[in-house]
Each structure stands twice: as structure tokens, then as C-alpha cells.
Amino acid sequence: MFSERIVKSLAGGSAIRAMFEQGNILKAKYGEDNVYDFALGNPDPEPPETVIDDIRALAGKPGIHKYMPNAGFENVRSSIAEQLCAGSGVPYTKDSILMVAGAAAGLCIVMEALLDPGDEVIVIAPFFGEYRPYVTNFGGKIVPVPALAGTFEPDVPAIERAVTGKTKAIIINSPNNPSGAVYSEEVLRRLADALDSAEKRTGNTVYVVSDEPYSKIVYDGVRVPCADAIFKNSIIVNSFSKSLALPGERIGYAAVNPRIENADVLMDAMIYCARTLGFVNAPGIFQEIAARHMDDAAGLDAYRARRDALYGILIDAGYECTLPKGAFYLFPGSPVEDDVEFCKKALEHNIVAVGGTSFGYPGYFRLAYCVSMKTIRDSAPAFRSLMEEIREKKRKNP
Amino acid sequence: MFSERIVKSLAGGSAIRAMFEQGNILKAKYGEDNVYDFALGNPDPEPPETVIDDIRALAGKPGIHKYMPNAGFENVRSSIAEQLCAGSGVPYTKDSILMVAGAAAGLCIVMEALLDPGDEVIVIAPFFGEYRPYVTNFGGKIVPVPALAGTFEPDVPAIERAVTGKTKAIIINSPNNPSGAVYSEEVLRRLADALDSAEKRTGNTVYVVSDEPYSKIVYDGVRVPCADAIFKNSIIVNSFSKSLALPGERIGYAAVNPRIENADVLMDAMIYCARTLGFVNAPGIFQEIAARHMDDAAGLDAYRARRDALYGILIDAGYECTLPKGAFYLFPGSPVEDDVEFCKKALEHNIVAVGGTSFGYPGYFRLAYCVSMKTIRDSAPAFRSLMEEIREKKRKNP
Numbered sequence: 001m002f003s004e005r006i007v008k009s010l011a012g013g014s015a016i017r018a019m020f021e022q023g024n025i026l027k028a029k030y031g032e033d034n035v036y037d038f039a040l041g042n043p044d045p046e047p048p049e050t051v052i053d054d055i056r057a058l059a060g061k062p063g064i065h066k067y068m069p070n071a072g073f074e075n076v077r078s079s080i081a082e083q084l085c086a087g088s089g090v091p092y093t094k095d096s097i098l099m100v101a102g103a104a105a106g107l108c109i110v111m112e113a114l115l116d117p118g119d120e121v122i123v124i125a126p127f128f129g130e131y132r133p134y135v136t137n138f139g140g141k142i143v144p145v146p147a148l149a150g151t152f153e154p155d156v157p158a159i160e161r162a163v164t165g166k167t168k169a170i171i172i173n174s175p176n177n178p179s180g181a182v183y184s185e186e187v188l189r190r191l192a193d194a195l196d197s198a199e200k201r202t203g204n205t206v207y208v209v210s211d212e213p214y215s216k217i218v219y220d221g222v223r224v225p226c227a228d229a230i231f232k233n234s235i236i237v238n239s240f241s242k243s244l245a246l247p248g249e250r251i252g253y254a255a256v257n258p259r260i261e262n263a264d265v266l267m268d269a270m271i272y273c274a275r276t277l278g279f280v281n282a283p284g285i286f287q288e289i290a291a292r293h294m295d296d297a298a299g300l301d302a303y304r305a306r307r308d309a310l311y312g313i314l315i316d317a318g319y320e321c322t323l324p325k326g327a328f329y330l331f332p333g334s335p336v337e338d339d340v341e342f343c344k345k346a347l348e349h350n351i352v353a354v355g356g357t358s359f360g361y362p363g364y365f366r367l368a369y370c371v372s373m374k375t376i377r378d379s380a381p382a383f384r385s386l387m388e389e390i391r392e393k394k395r396k397n398p
Numbered sequence: 399m400f401s402e403r404i405v406k407s408l409a410g411g412s413a414i415r416a417m418f419e420q421g422n423i424l425k426a427k428y429g430e431d432n433v434y435d436f437a438l439g440n441p442d443p444e445p446p447e448t449v450i451d452d453i454r455a456l457a458g459k460p461g462i463h464k465y466m467p468n469a470g471f472e473n474v475r476s477s478i479a480e481q482l483c484a485g486s487g488v489p490y491t492k493d494s495i496l497m498v499a500g501a502a503a504g505l506c507i508v509m510e511a512l513l514d515p516g517d518e519v520i521v522i523a524p525f526f527g528e529y530r531p532y533v534t535n536f537g538g539k540i541v542p543v544p545a546l547a548g549t550f551e552p553d554v555p556a557i558e559r560a561v562t563g564k565t566k567a568i569i570i571n572s573p574n575n576p577s578g579a580v581y582s583e584e585v586l587r588r589l590a591d592a593l594d595s596a597e598k599r600t601g602n603t604v605y606v607v608s609d610e611p612y613s614k615i616v617y618d619g620v621r622v623p624c625a626d627a628i629f630k631n632s633i634i635v636n637s638f639s640k641s642l643a644l645p646g647e648r649i650g651y652a653a654v655n656p657r658i659e660n661a662d663v664l665m666d667a668m669i670y671c672a673r674t675l676g677f678v679n680a681p682g683i684f685q686e687i688a689a690r691h692m693d694d695a696a697g698l699d700a701y702r703a704r705r706d707a708l709y710g711i712l713i714d715a716g717y718e719c720t721l722p723k724g725a726f727y728l729f730p731g732s733p734v735e736d737d738v739e740f741c742k743k744a745l746e747h748n749i750v751a752v753g754g755t756s757f758g759y760p761g762y763f764r765l766a767y768c769v770s771m772k773t774i775r776d777s778a779p780a781f782r783s784l785m786e787e788i789r790e791k792k793r794k795n796p
Contacts, residue, residue, distance in 0.1 A: 001602075001603055001659070001660070002511055002512055002660075002663065002664050002667050003510065003511055003512055003513050003514050003536070003667065004514050005514055006510060006511055006667045006670060006671060007663060007667055009670060009674075010663075010666055010667060010670055014673065017468070017673075040465065042464055042465040043464070046460060046463070047463055052457045052458050055453070055454075055457040055683075056453075056454045056457050059450045059453040059454050059457070060444075060450050062444060064646070065444070065445055065643065065644035065645070065646050065647050066440055066441070066643075066644075066645060066646050067438065067440040067645045067646055068646055070415070101499060101648065101676075101677070101681075102676075102678060104676040104677070104678050105676040105677065105678075106676075107676065108675060108676030109676070112401065112404060113400055113401055113404055114400055114401055115401050116401050116402050116403055130673070130674065133674035134674070134676065137674065137675065138401070204399075205399055245463065245464075246463035246464075246682075247463070247464060247465045247678075248462070248463050248464050248465055248466055248679060248681070248682030249463050249681050249682055249683065250499065250677075250678060250679070250680075250681055261399070262399070262400075265400065265405060265408075266400050268408055269400050269401065269404045269405055269408060272404060272407060272408055273404060275412065275415075275528070276407075276528065276531035276532070276535065277506060277535065277675065277676075278499075278500075278502040278503040278504075278505065278506030278507075278532060278675075278677075279499070279502070279503065279648075279676075279677075280500060280502050280503075280645075280648065281646060281648070282648075283499075283646070283647050283648055283681045283684070284644075284646030284647055285453075285646075285647065286681070
């Protein structure tokens with residue numbers, strides 16, 4: 001009676017959101033303080049005071065709440081183009097920038113503007129599971145290529161082999177959700193060369209869609225290389241959800257590399273898609289906030305302290321884990337082969353985690369550490385008892 | 399190289415947006431004050447002071463900018479359900495309400511949740527042209543049924559005849575864009591009976607999607623009948639763009655009638671679509687604004703004065719026009735048969751209007767009178783000289 005296609009999809013809902021719901025059930029049963037919920041990448045700091053002050057100041061600005069061109073306010077797009085250009089040297093103008101209602105909106109818009117039915121989009125596993133509908137919505141097909149174990153960096157030769165005559169794009173996401181890996185400039189340059197070779201082989205352009213919502217969330221002096229300076233055919237999709245801690249407000253941008261052939265047609269196509277997919281435009285007041293706070297990073301020091309604390313707890317309890325350089329996720333190896341089974345067992349210890357299988361990378365699990373330091377510290381005995389139980393079971397059934 | 403489907407669509411872009419661009423070109427040439435731009439339904443008042451005060455007060459509310467459930471904040475959904483229920487008597491609960499990023503988002507989400515490829519959606523012409531992509535995005539087909547000339551009320555017997563085994567939904571939009579018609583309760587009850595008969599004939603449910611962004615913009619003591627009280631299988635889609643004069647902020651809701659069979663499955667489907675279409679959730683701060691300002695109507699008295707002034711100017715100049723009871727549009731008859739040609743001629747007199755053809759109703763043109771009273775008054779000589787030129791031409795070539 002309703003859409004058969006959609007009703008069928010309901011069964012395979014988001015594993016992240018499902019674990020988030022599981023966490024809420026546990027909290028209702030055992031109390032908020034007794035559940036260690038690492039399911040959702042929902043930044044726990046509030047937005048910076050300067051952002052809140054600016055919202056208050058902008059609320060009464062004449063015209064800010066009205067329709068503007070579908071692409072966004074011109075002054076905002078000019079400002080973002082200038083700031084991006086200052087960072088990467090790519091000659092963006094306001095006509096390169098589309099303001100979007102968050103990275104999810106940006107990715108859907110870019111995918112619709114690029115894809116015809118049957119086109120393939122390469123993703124590097126582990127990857128954010130929602131990439132799947134963002135691509136299949138428009139008849140595209142996801143082609144996952146596993147990252148290298150341990151570093152979670154792209155497996156460049158494997159990606160080159162995965163490019164076919166149907167490949168329209170590759171999504172890269174660094175700092176990565178869920179692994180926290182920050183891809184080095186060296187590996188991205190090798191990837192650029194590999195894509196060049198593949199394009200010569202197939203005769204088709206492979207667009208690089210760089211999904212960068214964690215670009216400001218990096219540690220230990222690491223710099224995120226500018227993907228747009230490395231890949232000529234790049235479209236940057238970014239969001240302020242994480243850097244300004246306002247994921248509920250839905251604000252971001254898409255930047256089309258002006259070196260793309262017919263970049264103006266691509267931008268026209270993206271504006272058309274933004275309009276007809278029902279976005280119309282990105283929220284007005286937050287467009288201005290975005291331009292004014294491009295380089296802020298709310299809660300960065302707190303995130304680093306939490307990363308270190310949770311990493312220490314895991315290592316002490318005997319988990320295998322790479323210390324990530326970015327984002328706010330740890331991606332340890334699952335102590336039992338089936339990560340979904342492991343996450344079920346973790347729930348019995350009031351730990352809420354998401355299995356690597358949902359990120360196309362089985363055998364691992366994701367912990368979002370954008371939670372209070374108290375939750376992290378209090379979780380230590382639970383991680384220990386969980387590991388002990390697993391070891392005990394292995395001893396009994398070797 | 400980009401999506402062929404989308405690049406092909408670019409040629410047939412939005413006529414409203416195209417005329418809006420034409421207006422901007424004329425303004426650059428002749429000065430803002432010398433162009434009478436009635437192209438875009440962009441409310442000219444600012445939001446009510448109480449709304450701006452609430453934005454300022456809410457900006458610092460802990461948690462308001464974070465991710466919330468995809469359907470929206472629970473307190474907001476409860477409040478909207480209660481307020482809707484008080485108006486219509488329909489027993490909505492928070493689980494009936496999905497907060498959406500404006501009516502465009504709401505319509506896309508509802509259409510995806512309802513439609514399988516090949517399904518038909520009846521619309522009553524004249525209709526907002528963007529309904530077309532909102533339906534075709536998901537493989538659906540628009541079936542326009544012309545309204546009755548003069549009143550622009552639905553032609554009920556024609557609608558009943560248009561229902562086939564493939565009909566999944568009908569979109570009604572009252573107060574109507576572009577005609578300003580407010581459908582009477584009597585005609586809606588006849589429509590409900592006709593849909594009942596048609597459903598018995600075909601064996602399928604026809605969902606009534608009531609797109610109500612102008613529900614608060616009504617004049618002369620007219621009341622908009624509650625579509626949800628009349629149609630059991632109704633989904634209300636509403637927006638605060640017009641009533642609170644903040645179209646750039648993208649906030650609205652979709653309300654699923656709890657009397658729909660398996661209403662909970664439909665809501666789950668809509669939440670899934672909201673997530674996977676890239677909306678994720680409606681902007682957080684404006685969700686709270688929506689709940690607090692359900693019944694406000696910014697600028698209503700000013701709109702009525704403008705309607706009366708522009709209507710008077712048109713009648714004096716010899717145009718044929720029905721005085722509309724709602725929305726902020728006039729929809730006069732085109733003095734020449736081809737309304738697109740008429741709008742081109744109007745541009746020569748610095749009048750920017752949109753032809754009825756873009757609304758599936760040739761022979762008319764739309765004037766959005768949400769502009770300053772000065773623009774309306776100053777436009778009088780232009781409307782007169784335009785009519786004189788047309789009459790002169792008809793005299794010469796009868």
C-alpha cells in the first residue's frame with residue numbers, strides 16, 4: 001500500500017541508529033550513569049560561545065531569513081571561496097560554492113548530479129553506511145575497496161583495479177569515520193596517479209568526492225592534506241556539524257574544483273538537484289555562521305583527552321587498537337570473529353558500540369568517544385569484564 | 399560526463415526562478431524602483447519580533463543544536479500534535495508528526511514513502527510546478543486535472559474519472575498557489591465521497607497529501623477547512639516559510655492521520671526517507687520556533703491591503719481577475735492567448751510575472767503581491783500601458 005521499495009528497506013535500517021535506540025532502552029532500565037553509550041557521533045560540547053553570540057546578533061538582520069538564490073547567499077559563498085582558496089591555492093570563486101544543509105545533503109546532491117543508473121561509486125571500507133543510500137537513491141552502485149589493515153589507509157593498487165568503464169566517482173573520507181585514519185599526502189598523491197592511469201585505460205573521468213566533516217578534528221599536530229590541491233576533478237563536501245558542534249542545524253557546503261571541465265555545468269546541475277530534491281536552500285542564518293567560523297573546532301582538546309583515556313582503557317583491558325589521528329572514533333579489533341555478536345555481548349555489559357560490519361569492515365567495532373570523560377572512565381571495568389568473559393569462553397571452547 | 403538525466407533537465411528549469419533572474423537583470427539596468435517584480439513568493443515582511451526574540455533566547459539552550467531523533471524533538475512533536483488536534487479533532491500524537499526542512503522536503507519525503515515506479519499522483523491545475531520533480535524523482539507520474547475556470551475549485555467528477563488502478567495519491571493545495579483559491583468544505587466533502595467511490599472501483603487507497611503552507615494567509619473571514627477531518631487517509635504537509643516569513647530557514651512538519659491503516663509503518667517509512675534522502679532532521683532551533691508559533695501569521699493585514707490595491711489596479715486597467723481569498727498571489731487571465739508571450743511583453747514594461755503554463759494552466763499569469771505597497775502603486779501605469787499596447791495591436795490585427 002505504501003512504497004514497496006521503502007517498506008522493504010525498513011528492515012535493514014541504520015545499525016548506528018539501532019544501537020542508539022538499544023542504548024536508550026538500557027539507560028531507561030539501569031540509569032543514564034550506568035550505561036556506556038559510544039553509539040552515535042553526536043558531539044557532546046555545546047557550540048562555541050562566539051557562535052551562539054553570532055546567532056543572537058544575526059537573528060534580527062533584515063533579509064537573513066528570506067529566500068536567497070538556491071546556491072546560497074552570495075556574500076557567504078564569496079567568503080567561503082576565499083577562505084578555501086587561501087588554504088589550498090585552488091582558485092575557487094563564489095560560483096564554485098553551493099551551500100548545503102549538511103554533508104548528507106551535499107553528498108546526495110553531488111551524487112544525483114553525477115550519476116546515471118548503473119554508474120559505480122568506489123568507497124574505501126570502512127565507510128559511513130549511509131553512503132549506500134546516497135548512491136543507490138540515484139541508481140548508482142557502491143563498490144567497496146577494503147583499506148589496509150592496521151593503518152586503514154587506502155589500498156591504492158586495489159582501487160586502481162576496481163575502476164571500470166562504469167566508475168563515475170570515488171568517495172574519500174579523511175579523517176575517516178569510523179577508523180579515525182587521516183590519509184597522508186603521499187598516499188593521496190599515489191591515489192591521484194592511479195586514478196590518472198585508470199582513466200587512461202577506461203577513457204572516463206573519475207570524480208573524487210571528498211567528504212570532510214572531520215577536517216578540523218585532528219590531533220598530535222597532524223595536518224589534513226588538501227584533497228582539492230591533489231585531485232583536479234574534486235568536489236569537496238563539508239559540514240559544520242562536528243567542528244561547531246551543531247549537527248542538528250544542518251549546515252555545510254559543496255565546493256566544485258574550478259579545474260573540472262565544464263565545472264559551471266556541474267554546479268548548475270547541483271543547484272537543480274538541491275532545488276528538486278526538496279532542499280531548496282541551506283538554512284539562512286547558519287550560512288552566515290558557516291562563513292564566520294570556517295576554522296573553529298569546538299572541543300578539540302577535550303576530544304584528544306578522551307581519545308587518550310579510552311585508548312588507554314582498551315589497551316589495558318587487552319583490546320587491539322590503532323591510535324587514530326583524527327575524528328572522534330576508535331575502531332578496535334573485535335575480540336571475537338563476529339563483530340555483530342561481540343556488540344550484542346557488549347550490551348550485556350552496558351557498553352553500546354557499533355560493529356564494523358555496518359561500515360563494510362567486519363572484525364572491528366566503532367566507539368564514538370564524543371561523550372563525557374566520566375562515561376569513559378566509568379566504562380573501564382565493563383570493558384575489562386567483557387574481555388575476561390570472552391577469554392574465559394575461549395579457554396573453555398578453544 | 400555528469401548525470402545525463404540531470405543535465406537534460408537543466409533546460410526545463412523553474413520558470414519562476416527564470417523570471418526572478420529576468421527581474422534582477424531589469425533592476426540592474428533600470429534601477430530597483432523602476433521594475434515591478436511579482437515573480438517570487440518571497441514574503442517581504444521580516445519574521446514577527448516574538449520569533450526573533452525566541453531565536454535569541456533558544457540559541458544558548460543546551461542540546462538544542464545537537465542530533466535528536468530523526469523525526470524531531472519529542473517535546474516539539476507532542477506540542478504540534480496537541481495544537482493540530484485542538485484544531486481538527488484528529489487524534490494526533492507525537493508519533494504522527496515528522497519535523498521536516500520545509501514543505502518541499504516534506505512533500506519529497508511523503509512521495510518517496512508512498513510511491514513505487516509507475517504510480518500516479520493526481521494534482522489539481524493550476525499547481526506549483528515543483529510538484530513535478532517531487533513525484534518523478536521516485537518514478538511517479540503527475541496526472542493534472544484542471545480546476546474549474548473562474549473559481550479554481552476542484553472539478554470533482556473529473557478527478558473521480560482520473561483515478562486509475564495506478565493512482566497512489568492526490569495533492570491538494572488550498573489556499574492555492576498560484577490561484578489564491580481556498581477550497582470550500584462542501585467541495586472537499588464531495589471530493590472525499592468521489593475518492594471513496596473511486597477506491598471501491600479500483601480496490602486501492604488514494605492518499606490525500608494536503609500541502610498547506612498558506613493555511614494562515616487568508617482574508618475576509620474565510621476559514622480553511624481541516625482536510626484531515628474530511629479525509630481519513632490524509633497526510634498534512636505544512637511549512638512556516640510563509641506564516642512566519644522565514645522561507646530561508648526551512649522548517650515545517652508532516653502529520654500522518656492516525657486513522658490511516660498501518661499509519662506507524664508509513665511514519666517509519668517517512669523517517670527512513672528523511673534520513674536517506676540526506677535531510678537527517680529538520681533544523682533544531684527552528685523546530686522549537688515552529689511549536690511556539692503555530693498560529694502566527696506575519697504581515698496578514700499588509701498582504702490584504704496589497705491584494706486589494708493590486709486587484710484594483712488590474713480591474714481598472716481592464717484585466718480579468720478573480721479576487722482570491724488566500725495566499726499572496728493574483729492569477730488574472732492573460733489578455734493574449736499565449737501567456738508565455740504575454741509575460742515576455744510584460745517584461746518590456748518592466749513588469750515581472752509568471753505565465754500560467756508553468757502551473758499547468760495556460761491563459762493566465764501569476765502575480766506574487768508579497769512586495770512593497772510602493773511597488774504595487776508604481777506599477778499601475780505599466781499595467782495600463784501594457785494593456786493599451788495589446789488592445790492597439792488587436793485593433794490593427796483583429
